[in-house]
Structure formats: structure tokens, C-alpha cells
Amino acid sequence: MKYYIPLEEWEINTDRLISWLAAGGCLVEVLKSEHSDFQIMIAEFLGREYVRELQHFAWQYSRKKNIEVKVDTREAWVTCTSLEMMLGIAIFMMNDIPSDVLKNHPGRPTREQLARWIHQNYYSPEGVYRMSVVQDFVQYFLF
Secondary structure, X not given: OHHHOOHHHHHHHHHHHHHXXXXXXXXXXXXXXXXXXXXXXXXXXXXXXXXXXXXXXXXXXXXXHOXXXXXXXXXXXXXXXXXXXXXXHHHHHHOOOOHHHHHHOOOOOOHHHHHHHHHHHHEOOOOOEEEEEEEEEEEEEOO
């Protein structure tokens, strides 16, 4: 996952992956969309959206290498009947951030802060918690 590779190594890693493609081939990267409720949650507490950097890289890379890039966005939903269930999923999503970043970040929420924020923003009148999981499928086409 590019999320764990230093920014300065993204281009060489993408070059390597694309070098494995035959003419007419397509490399697909699945990224967490900045429009996902879980990414909004991460940005709320950490003030940083990793996906924006990745998408920006894809567009810059396509211009530099003269490769066509398309993004196909797909949406899914997580629905839970209790705050405790949604909190467990949210903590799992929060832990997808590299541990060195999360551990030392001053905005890292406590369990109670995260629970309060989820309840305030994602509790529905139907009595369930519902958060979107939006993914961007970035496609690099080799001609």
C-alpha cells in the first residue's frame, strides 16, 4: 500500500508496477476516497487526508509519464445497531494510519472523543449508526 511507502518512493514503485504491464494493460490502485465518512473522521482528528496526496500523485504521474489515468469512485455503507459496534470499526479504520504518525499525533482522539463524535455525526433517526466507505479505483492505462 502506498500509504506506508515514503512519498519520495511513490514514483519508482509505480514505475516498477507499470513495467510489468503489457501494451494495453491497466494498473489499478484502490484508494480510500476523501469523500468517505471514515476519511472525514480521520481528517477531523488528525487534520491530514492521505488520499488527496495519492490522487494528486496519480494526476502528476500521468502528465509526467504521458499515461492515461481514470478514477472510478464506488460507495458502500457500514451500518451498525450500536455505538460500540461502530466504534470498533472506526478504531480499526483509524489504526490503518501508520503507527508512528498516529502514536505521536497531538490530535489522536481518545475512545470517548471518537465515540462522542460518531454519535453526534452518524446516528440516524432510524436508531442506527451509518458511515460511508467510499473508494477510488485509480486506473493507469499503458498504451
